[in-house]
Amino acid sequence: MTRSTQPQPPQASEPLSNADRQALLAIANALAPLDEAAIEPLLQTITVQRLAPGEALLRAGEPGAREFFVLDGVLKSWVGDAQGREVTLAFHVGPGVLTPAIARVVNERSRVHCHALTAAVVAGFEASLLLDCMLRVPSVQRWGDAVMRAELMRRVDREWALAALPAMERLQHFRAQFPGLEARIAQHHIASYLGITPVSLSRLRAQERAAAV
Template structure:
């Protein structure tokens, strides 16, 4: 059993249980189960946790750092889907499911900062879930939370202005703007880095307080 994994997970117990609406007892039980298969990993900024075109087999739980998921559209343009921070699992669920039969990933996962964390083999995780009802309930709540976030993201992208999307990003990911590149944020908002610079200048002018570069 990986005691460091348990120690790191305990740091995020309160925040995670509030976010996905599970009890602390369930969180602890799941942590203890996952500790039997957790393996430490480290990547530098810019390195891939998962490459598009390669079957996905691992869940990456982050104890420090920021990861970004996305894909390349048919024009070769990079589209950012979301960010993952400390205490979260950087996971593209559809790719993991497809990877069970050897199908290649559609999405990539890349480190926006140096990352320390733990990998969890997807097949072994599924085996544990099949054996333990507490994990079934836990993962169901994670899936429901993910669907709610996906629905909100779809609405934000389709029905709001770039200014509103930037405000929504800042609300969903407080403090993240100062940790990652402007290019990554622009990709998430569906705008150019140049327009992103303009939005930030306008926000600074409106608030009267310059933001960090």
């Protein structure tokens, strides 16, 4: 049966508070060292959205050339397949970053849907501002390259798991990659990410419980 989350429109954005600014910089520097002074003009443009579960951050086909930091909460990126079913592409768990715009935007429009699975706080800014800063400041370019390498490795790792691992091992791989996430979101999101049905996921969990007895 097809599930539709029907994400709701996002709440209005608000200016970046000092607390959110510090949280954002902590995320950025955890990925790669970043010169705060070099990106100060960019920081001044950042706005924050506070999303309730089910609210949309991005919709496929709509303008989406923005970069996002996930300050808190869990979001997922997904597309609809030919049968209208949701196919989960990625989970974005705060503190962290969303998939870079260059990997999810074509002709200034989003190729994917992205919505909150839990209450979430997201800080965003125009992707063109980061690109301009990367062209002018070598340290920012190195930071952007590090973010893209991390995204490439995430995608390669997932493709390998889908192609090479049996379902039980894919579940274990997911748990190692996203500690604690299994208890925070609905089963069908995880099943879609693993490339199996919710029924199959339930069976895997039942096998684990039986083996533990």
